[in-house]
Amino acid sequence: MRLIIGVLALLPIVVAAETAYVTDNLKLGLYEAEDTSGRAFRTLDSGQSMEVLIRAVNYANVRLPDGAEGWVKSAYLVDSKPAKLIVEETILERDALAAELEQAKQAFAEPAATIDALRNETSSLIAQLEKAQGEITALRDENASIQGMKEQYKGSMPLRWVGGAALVCLIVGLLGGLWWSDYRNRRRHGGIRIY
Numbered sequence: 001m002r003l004i005i006g007v008l009a010l011l012p013i014v015v016a017a018e019t020a021y022v023t024d025n026l027k028l029g030l031y032e033a034e035d036t037s038g039r040a041f042r043t044l045d046s047g048q049s050m051e052v053l054i055r056a057v058n059y060a061n062v063r064l065p066d067g068a069e070g071w072v073k074s075a076y077l078v079d080s081k082p083a084k085l086i087v088e089e090t091i092l093e094r095d096a097l098a099a100e101l102e103q104a105k106q107a108f109a110e111p112a113a114t115i116d117a118l119r120n121e122t123s124s125l126i127a128q129l130e131k132a133q134g135e136i137t138a139l140r141d142e143n144a145s146i147q148g149m150k151e152q153y154k155g156s157m158p159l160r161w162v163g164g165a166a167l168v169c170l171i172v173g174l175l176g177g178l179w180w181s182d183y184r185n186r187r188r189h190g191g192i193r194i195y
Contacts, residue, residue, distance in 0.1 A: 026082075030070035034059055042068065047085030052077065 028048075029040025036059060044050075044064075053069070054061040060074040081089075186193055 026076060028072055028076050030062075030064075030068070030072055032070055034061070034071050036071055036073060041070065044072070047082050047088070 026046040028044045028046075029036065030042040030044055031038060031040050034056075048064070050062040050064050050072075052060050052062055055074055055077075058074060059071050060077055061069065061071055062077075063069045182193065
């Protein structure tokens with residue numbers, strides 16, 4: 001029972017707790033004197049690079065990239081880059097990569113459009129080719145059918161020719177028969193025509 005009351009008594013403390021983080025921002029003073037007495041003539045931010053000229057137990061003599069020299073507390077100097085600087089460099093690198101990616105997208109936009117146009121044209125040509133192949137197949141089938149008919153009627157003549165020849169033969173036969181009959185008749189009757 002006492003345990004439950006104790007837990008209930010601590011519950012408001014647990015609920016009221018808030019999340020907090022240690023700051024990464026550090027302002028470090030750059031001093032002219034070795035013992036860092038007096039006022040700092042410059043303030044250095046977290047991540048500032050510098051060359052250590054002399055390192056003592058508590059203080060270090062440093063030179064900044066712009067050539068300024070002074071003393072700082074050596075307890076605040078580290079060999080590795082602080083997280084703030086790493087994050088800033090990472091953000092700059094990310095932004096540079098994003099810009100490079102955008103340039104690459106723009107550089108490939110025109111070739112991509114050309115590729116799409118060529119793909120569309122290829123699809124159209126493939127459709128035309130398939131249509132032409134279908135027509136070729138139909139023409140081959142028709143040609144085979146005509147070749148079969150040609151073989152079937154190889155020795156025969158067209159009906160018009162046969163009909164025309166029969167009509168000519170009929171007319172020639174009729175006229176020839178009339179002439180022959182007339183010739184025989186005249187010969188029989190001494191050159192006189194009798195009908």
